[in-house]
Amino acid sequence: MTIYSGVLETYRPYLDIPAHTRTVTLLEGNTPLIPLPRLAKTLGGGFELFVKFEGLNPTGSFKDRGMTVAISEAFGRGAKSVICASTGNTAASAAAYASRANMRSIVIIPAGKVAAGKLAGAVAYGAEVIQIDGSFDDALNLVVAISERHPIALVNSLNPYRLEGQKTAAFEICEVLGTSPDWLALPVGNAGNITAYWMGFKQLNDREATGLPQILGVQAEGAAPLVLGHPVEHPETVATAIRIGRPARAEQALAAAEESKGRIIAVSDGEILSMQKLLAANGVWVEPASAAGLAGLAHELEHDLINLKGKRVTAVCTGHGLKDPDIITREMAKPHVLPAEMNALEDYLVQERE
Ligand code: AN7
Numbered sequence: 001m002t003i004y005s006g007v008l009e010t011y012r013p014y015l016d017i018p019a020h021t022r023t024v025t026l027l028e029g030n031t032p033l034i035p036l037p038r039l040a041k042t043l044g045g046g047f048e049l050f051v052k053f054e055g056l057n058p059t060g061s062f063k064d065r066g067m068t069v070a071i072s073e074a075f076g077r078g079a080k081s082v083i084c085a086s087t088g089n090t091a092a093s094a095a096a097y098a099s100r101a102n103m104r105s106i107v108i109i110p111a112g113k114v115a116a117g118k119l120a121g122a123v124a125y126g127a128e129v130i131q132i133d134g135s136f137d138d139a140l141n142l143v144v145a146i147s148e149r150h151p152i153a154l155v156n157s158l159n160p161y162r163l164e165g166q167k168t169a170a171f172e173i174c175e176v177l178g179t180s181p182d183w184l185a186l187p188v189g190n191a192g193n194i195t196a197y198w199m200g201f202k203q204l205n206d207r208e209a210t211g212l213p214q215i216l217g218v219q220a221e222g223a224a225p226l227v228l229g230h231p232v233e234h235p236e237t238v239a240t241a242i243r244i245g246r247p248a249r250a251e252q253a254l255a256a257a258e259e260s261k262g263r264i265i266a267v268s269d270g271e272i273l274s275m276q277k278l279l280a281a282n283g284v285w286v287e288p289a290s291a292a293g294l295a296g297l298a299h300e301l302e303h304d305l306i307n308l309k310g311k312r313v314t315a316v317c318t319g320h321g322l323k324d325p326d327i328i329t330r331e332m333a334k335p336h337v338l339p340a341e342m343n344a345l346e347d348y349l350v351q352e353r354e
Helices: 006-014 037-042 063-076 089-100 116-124 136-149 160-166 168-177 192-208 250-259 269-280 288-302 325-331 342-353
Strands: 033-035 048-053 081-085 104-110 128-132 183-187 214-220 263-267 312-317
Touching: 006 063, 006 168, 033 168, 037 048, 037 269, 048 168, 063 081, 063 089, 063 160, 081 089, 081 136, 089 104, 089 116, 104 116, 104 136, 116 128, 116 325, 128 136, 160 168, 160 192, 168 192, 168 312, 183 192, 183 288, 192 214, 192 250, 214 250, 214 288, 250 263, 263 288, 269 288, 269 325, 288 312
Parallel strands: 048 312, 081 104, 104 128, 183 214, 183 312, 214 263
Antiparallel strands: 033 048
16 A cells, blocks of 8 residues: 655655755645546537536635645745735634644634635634735735744745645646646646646646646636736735735746747626536636636637647635635525425425426
8 A cells, every 4th residue: 555645755856955854744735636627518518627626625715725835845844833924714724734743723814705614614623813904915925024033834826835845736637537638728827836737737747748738827807917917006806815915926826828829818707607606517616716717718718719629627625615604605695594394395396396
């Protein structure tokens, strides 16, 4: 029996990390690549569609891949505290891995815009949560400045070891498919993940000639600095994870899109929420931001801007639906209320069928 040991140990020879790194893992990674043939058909058919379901990582998002490496590096050099700015998922992940290593974690979040499951996670894992009256971008500026003045390790994706960990998702996709997909669609916020995937695909292609995907990066219309070509002062979107107006890795994200012969586009909140529903109707419940990649693909198909005939497409679903329950309970039908009686239930079921 081979025992899975997490992304750092599994891919260590391919990660550019210092020798002092001491593994702190929750056995993240190794997430399923789920085929969704019915959804591909709904979108017009003629192509193969897979979802890389990163919501199945230990804290419910892809952030764990990068966090295991960033925390392992910080732990290995004797850091006692870590800090990050976050729209929520990074906070929960940083808190979990810091606790695993018995380190202190401080997370700075924008007021009122962090989904319930993420805030609860950060608190449950033992982070010191500080809410600022400002945006994610303000929070990021603050933590960068603090980490320069104090011995506190910065674990946002400006930390290069985060990207080293996150690129392993590209390796896993190619291992399952045997080659790179033709297209990779994913949401873009602070732009660390798109940068990491492109690094991963290029590195693997250099080593094993797996080919390269065209990358479709997708932002939310109200938070689309990479599409507009300038920062957005007051980003707004239902997909709070990607409510970011000044992406730290903007240049690398644009380079990834261009080099891969792909592009970065924006979709509306409506398109994001419709795709969230459609994914759930196929058995995969993701948080709104995580539906953005596929929403972008649907958008391009609908407007005849992409030809996927005979292609293999992978959409990255970055976080689990449980992260943001409010968005569902707010929008969805309330449960039917019935007396606890067989007749009432039977009447109801028959009525429903008619
Ligand atoms: C579910 O947690 O920025 O483009 O602070 O949570 O690498 O930023 C989260 C980002 C996509 C965008 N999907 O990834 C944070 C944070 C989900 C996310 C993104 C995020 P990047």
